[in-house]
Amino acid sequence: MNRNKILYSGAIILAVTLIAALLVALVLFAIGASPLATYKTILTGPLSDLFGVTEVLVRSVPLMLVALGIAISFRSGILNIGAEGQIQMGVIASTAMALAMPHAPKAILLPAALMAGALAGAVWGGIAGWLKAKLQVNEILSTVMLNYIAAQVYTFLLRGPMLDPSELETGSGTPQSMRLPELAFLDTLVPGTRIHMGLILALVAALLVWMLLWKTTLGYRMRTAGAGAKAARYAGIPVERYLIVAMLMAGGFAGLAGAVEVSGVHHRAIEGISSGYGFAGIVVALFGALHPGGIVPSAVFFGILLIGADMTQRSASVPANMVLVLQGVIILSIVSAQSFLRNPYAQERFFRWFGRFSPSARKAGKGVQS
Amino acid sequence: MSAGLMIYNVLCLAVPFSVALLLAALGENFNQRAGVFNLGCDGIMCMGAFLGFMVPFTLKATPWAAYGNFLGLGAAMAVGAAMGVVFALVTVTFRASQGIAGIGLQMLGWGLAGTLFRHFVGGVTGVEGMAAIAIPGLSKIPFLGGVLFNHNALTYTALLLVPACWFLLYKTPWGLKVRAVGTHPRAADTMGIHVDLIRYQALMLGGAMAGLAGAYLSLCQAKMFSDDLVAGRGFIAVALVYFGRWSPLGILGGALLFSIAQSFQLSMQVWGIKFPYEFAVMLPYVLVIVVLALARKARQLGPTDLGKPYNREMRF
Numbered sequence: 001m002n003r004n005k006i007l008y009s010g011a012i013i014l015a016v017t018l019i020a021a022l023l024v025a026l027v028l029f030a031i032g033a034s035p036l037a038t039y040k041t042i043l044t045g046p047l048s049d050l051f052g053v054t055e056v057l058v059r060s061v062p063l064m065l066v067a068l069g070i071a072i073s074f075r076s077g078i079l080n081i082g083a084e085g086q087i088q089m090g091v092i093a094s095t096a097m098a099l100a101m102p103h104a105p106k107a108i109l110l111p112a113a114l115m116a117g118a119l120a121g122a123v124w125g126g127i128a129g130w131l132k133a134k135l136q137v138n139e140i141l142s143t144v145m146l147n148y149i150a151a152q153v154y155t156f157l158l159r160g161p162m163l164d165p166s167e168l169e170t171g172s173g174t175p176q177s178m179r180l181p182e183l184a185f186l187d188t189l190v191p192g193t194r195i196h197m198g199l200i201l202a203l204v205a206a207l208l209v210w211m212l213l214w215k216t217t218l219g220y221r222m223r224t225a226g227a228g229a230k231a232a233r234y235a236g237i238p239v240e241r242y243l244i245v246a247m248l249m250a251g252g253f254a255g256l257a258g259a260v261e262v263s264g265v266h267h268r269a270i271e272g273i274s275s276g277y278g279f280a281g282i283v284v285a286l287f288g289a290l291h292p293g294g295i296v297p298s299a300v301f302f303g304i305l306l307i308g309a310d311m312t313q314r315s316a317s318v319p320a321n322m323v324l325v326l327q328g329v330i331i332l333s334i335v336s337a338q339s340f341l342r343n344p345y346a347q348e349r350f351f352r353w354f355g356r357f358s359p360s361a362r363k364a365g366k367g368v369q370s
Numbered sequence: 371m372s373a374g375l376m377i378y379n380v381l382c383l384a385v386p387f388s389v390a391l392l393l394a395a396l397g398e399n400f401n402q403r404a405g406v407f408n409l410g411c412d413g414i415m416c417m418g419a420f421l422g423f424m425v426p427f428t429l430k431a432t433p434w435a436a437y438g439n440f441l442g443l444g445a446a447m448a449v450g451a452a453m454g455v456v457f458a459l460v461t462v463t464f465r466a467s468q469g470i471a472g473i474g475l476q477m478l479g480w481g482l483a484g485t486l487f488r489h490f491v492g493g494v495t496g497v498e499g500m501a502a503i504a505i506p507g508l509s510k511i512p513f514l515g516g517v518l519f520n521h522n523a524l525t526y527t528a529l530l531l532v533p534a535c536w537f538l539l540y541k542t543p544w545g546l547k548v549r550a551v552g553t554h555p556r557a558a559d560t561m562g563i564h565v566d567l568i569r570y571q572a573l574m575l576g577g578a579m580a581g582l583a584g585a586y587l588s589l590c591q592a593k594m595f596s597d598d599l600v601a602g603r604g605f606i607a608v609a610l611v612y613f614g615r616w617s618p619l620g621i622l623g624g625a626l627l628f629s630i631a632q633s634f635q636l637s638m639q640v641w642g643i644k645f646p647y648e649f650a651v652m653l654p655y656v657l658v659i660v661v662l663a664l665a666r667k668a669r670q671l672g673p674t675d676l677g678k679p680y681n682r683e684m685r686f
Contacts, residue, residue, distance in 0.1 A: 027482065027485065030486070031485060031486065031489040031490075032489070079469045079470065081473055131659065131662075131663060135662075135663045135666050136666045137659065137662045137663050137666065138609075138612070138662065140409060140469050140472075140473070141605055141608060141609050141658065141662060142659055142662065144602065144605045145602070145605065145609075145655040145656075145658045145659050146655075146659075148601070148602050148652070148655040149652050149655050149656060152648040152649070152651050152652040152655075153648070153652070155648050156646055156648035156649065159648075160646065279473075279477060282470075282473065286470070318485075319484065319485045319488040319489060321480075321481045321482075321484030321485040321488065321597070322481065322485050323481065324477045324478070324480055324481025324482075324484070324485075325477075325478055325481035325482050325485055326481075327474075327477050327481070328413070328474045328475065328476070328477035328478025328479070328480075328481055328482075329474075329478060330474075331470060331471070331473060331474030331477065332456075332460050332466075332471060332474040332475065332478065335460065335464075335466035335467055335470050335471045335474065336460050336464040336466050336471075338466065338467075339464045339465045339466045339467075339679075340464065343465075345683055
């Protein structure tokens, strides 16, 4: 990458960030909150003490796992919007598995619960992959629909078959499952906080995904299928098969994220457990440039945003939906920025325009060439 | 209860249910015919629903109250058109990936509607909404009168928009340009059609109609607003365009099929046939997947450059 390219990329990213921040500030202004104070609370509030930092990491674990799966699917040319539903399926399966054998030793119970979650998520994602590969059903629409279906299945199970029997006795009627046996818990890393072994798991997963995508034949083929289906097919790669594989993996990671949330944080299936991680995961993956090395820091960054947004809700009375606005603006900005970064003509034009203001370029009698 | 009465009840409910889907899908059809796949439709509907509710709600105690509903519909269409322009800026001018950008717009609209609602209104509040207007004479026809001629003004408008959209798309120069731009933008460009401009116009029109669809939901159907009022209807509308094979009449058929399924499910609960509520809610979403799987042959009928940004500077 030459100097001009870096200069150009930096300028575009800076401009897009500023525009996005301004747009969100406009919304904040409209609802009577001070944009600067809100930004300050969101970005620095969560990091003010050790507990805050661990809470950020707790949030970043599911984000990381979901985003890794989404990166696999996006890289393979299939847009998985269904992580939200896949998480819920993972929660259901891992909870059911852990509750089904409460007396098993930890070495069996914990992996079994996590595997069950990943498997259920994989199946849920695989449906969309299969529909895309065999019946050419648009994967965005099918995964969105599967999200709504999963939400209903989840509510049905929590209010019916999986409802904690003690809830019926006490009559509080909170739709939640029984508490998991303690042997199915992921260990806490720092005593007194909620940060758990899932963080290590997610970091290992990031490494594995990097190896899969860039160091194995399977990953190479998947990325080829995503970069150009026609060329990949011409090279003898069965693109359809890799679409299904990609969706199985993406769903698996989302399901695992659900399982980790249950066994690491909530210790039972509750309503709203996915709390938007499925959608935030898309933003995390795009923000991390669909690369594990970018996804890890970007997941932590969005962990800060999520906690910070919670804080502003309490302190500055900015509704929590503001996170969705933020995410929407970030997605629109990222895809816009990408198309500028990829467009060689835009870069040329930028420097021609820029060159007019630079005296050295004028003296040399030419615009800065890229 | 006789079978005839049952069918009558189902159909009477189905027509008003279909309006939001119909309006949004007719609008989305213009987008897709022009080659832009607008998944943000759902977010636009959320904003339309919010403004359609908000304007009459604020004007309740002012001298403007009588015009509240119409101003609400106007505001919903305006915000829809504005969001259409935003989407056009990102996908037509910046040529970003339409699928992801659509999801971004959906989150933006959904989140913005929820944020503004919580700040300005807070709790659940109803509005008077739009009253049904029985068309004199026609509403007295047995069976048909109740099914077709006893609704609010927006329902009639939506039904009349089906032939209007057909006319606009197939019988006017602008419609021809829209179809050309979605099928072969380079040829259209060669013939002197401003591809980007037509796409902007189509997205504005589609956005305005999606906004109107949202306003129908809050103003006529629910007579209130909540975060999950739209509940993915924008995505269903996008699927309906596939199902309707990009023709207004096909879209009308699809919208009716969906709303009949939905009102049938509601009627079953009224008749005392018991099954879990969650499964009833799930039904339309399952139907979308089935419909999309069955409609795959229709793909050849669709605009060939759907989803592809056009760049006149590129040679291929």
